[in-house]
Amino acid sequence: MKLKDFRTYFNTELSNKYPKKEIDTFFFRTIEHLLDWQPVTVFTKGDSILTDNILTDLKEVLNRLKKEEPIQYILGETEFYGYPFIVNKNVLIPRPETEELITWILEETKEHEALHVLDIGTGSGCIPITLNKEMNAPIITAVDISEGALLVAKQNADKNNATITFLKKDILQANDFKHKFDIIVSNPPYVRELEKEEIKNNVLNNEPHLALFVEDNNPLIFYKRIADLAKEQLKVNGLLFFEINQYLGEETQEMLVNKGFKNVILKTDLFGNHRMIKANL
Ligand SMILES: C[S@@+](CC[C@H](N)C(=O)[O-])C[C@H]1O[C@@H](n2cnc3c(N)ncnc32)[C@H](O)[C@@H]1O
Structure with missing residues (x-):
């Protein structure tokens, strides 16, 4: 043919x-x-x-x-911030809004070098690997609860010649980080069960639910836990960055203010949705 x-x-x-x-x-x-x-x-x-x-x-x-399987899983690869990434059903397919979060972090850190960075819920490793390539000599740790995800993230670090320390941790329990960080970043699970009907079949039937969903009655569970952790683990003047649920921007902002964070800034993505937040102690 x-x-x-x-x-x-x-x-x-x-x-x-x-x-x-x-x-x-x-x-x-x-x-x-x-x-x-x-x-x-x-x-x-x-x-x-x-x-x-x-x-x-x-x-x-x-x-x-x-x-309706995503083309990225079929081909086993995708591109994020111009870098090649292996993907399979153990990891979320990296999204363009996460590229916008990276751009924000890079703008805020460009004057610095050798910053200690922690990425929580690393999935494919798209955040720490891109930061490793784009920041000035950062020292990066990345954690995930999923062994399958960590395996993919490690392959991606090798593929992109990035040096990252990967750790298997349940962030809802973990409190044993060995040192403090200048930057803590996370794109944790944030889709409520009630939003399931808005999710397309190709996502719902293929991407890992562990990476996506939280219970309706506590949708900020990861954000609250990571905020508490950040209060312990961020250095003075350290920054916390989150990708967030577009419907919960104000609640997330308020939660961070109530926990004592300063300069809590909500940012919209290219489509005008609240998608990212930055805060410092
Ligand atoms: C929304 S995905 C983000 C993946 C990647 N950082 C990205 O931006 O494409 C959330 C990640 O959090 C991980 N995760 C879920 N529950 C966790 C937990 N309790 N502790 C650590 N990581 C968790 C999932 O395995 C998944 O990789």
Whole structure:
């Protein structure tokens, strides 16, 4: 089968599930992953005959897309802040709003070097690895409760030549950090059960619920615990950064003020939603 004919088949098979633009993105990403061809080559080499092996791989991608599996899990990779990351079902797929949080941290720390940073709920390791690449010689610790996530995060650190200390910890219990930090950052689970119906199937049926959900009656459980920990573990003038639930910006801000944090600043993302918060002691 020719590449251009498979593309037509791919479009037709997915057209009742996804918009055309998204199908194009899936196709180009898949071809780049399998053949290392850029989109322009898809056009110039449209008459190329696909080998049996490639055709089998393409059909598998197509079948998994039909079941609404995220393309990042199918291909086993994604990009975050321009860096390559391995992903699988043990880790949340890194999101653009988390890139915005990174940008904020970088703006606030650019004058400093050798800062001690703690990332809580590291998942794929996207936050500490990017900070390792972008900050001036930071010393970074990252924790997660999930062994599966830590395995992926370690692979990602190797892939990106980043030096991070990874620790397995339940942050709701942990109180045994050996030293203090200049920066504590976390994108913890924050989606309430009541928000489940807003979540798309591809997320709900594929991404780890451990990374996403909290109970309706205590949605700030991680934020409260991490704020208490930060009061013990942040150095003088240390900063706390959170990615937050867009519906709970003011509650999160108020909680931090009540716990004695100063300069508690809420920030919106590109879509105007409250998405990040910064505070200091
Ligand atoms: C929203 S995900 C964030 C992942 C990654 N930092 C990112 O921004 O893409 C939350 C992470 O917190 C971890 N987590 C959940 N409960 C935890 C706990 N009690 N202690 C430590 N980590 C936990 C999950 O395994 C998951 O990796």
